[in-house]
Amino acid sequence: MSRTVHRRYVAFSDAHYAGNLVDGAYALKLFGDVGTNLSIETDGHEGLFAGYSSVEFLAPVRGGDVVEAEARLVKKGNRSRTVDFELRVICRAVGETGRSQLVEPAIVAVRARGTAVIPAAETEG
Template sequence: MTTKAIHRRYVAFSDAHYAGNLVDGAYALKLFGDVGTNLAIEMDGHEGLFAGYSSVEFLAPIRGGDVVEAEAQLVKKGNRSRTVDFELRVICRGSDDTGRSAVLESPLVAVRARGTAVIPAESK
């Protein structure tokens, strides 16, 4: 059974809304929704219904021009509930003042969260 899903995405400069090309935290939560849906489909054959986050930590900035990796990892599986840990990592940092981009030696953890999804009874 699949217990992890990963998506990689280029962060467009048009997604940056703040000084320094910073991207808002909702960007990470949207990616968590996408990768969490991917995990639910692979595990249960259904998109599931997201109930909410029990924790969210914003640890480092995400900027336009970055390449990020969003991961959803199953932590606990109940009859219909699924507890999932999410992590968003910056794996490439977008261009700096010199116009150069860089692959990071170690991914930079930008956001962590834990959430719960529910599989509708009729889809079990």
């Protein structure tokens, strides 16, 4: 099935909590972006996101990280699309030095599963 990946630098200004932590909503926003991209590539339409059936916060995301958000189509109904999401930390800042290091293997920070719907008018024809 189809897969789309976005990479993004997490600005230090996105950190709101002690330990330079970024809130979980940051990952969900990225999932929205990569999910929309997947819908456009798969169906030629942005789609409408119906909701998440599961979300797991597994590891911290911090300001200065570079993350990779992936959306993977796992099931395609007539109009519904089941999508698995994963956010991985692929680089991490080293203190406040401006230096960063590659994280190998990548740290899986967030996993989710959701459902998008393609409007009926877009599936006809």
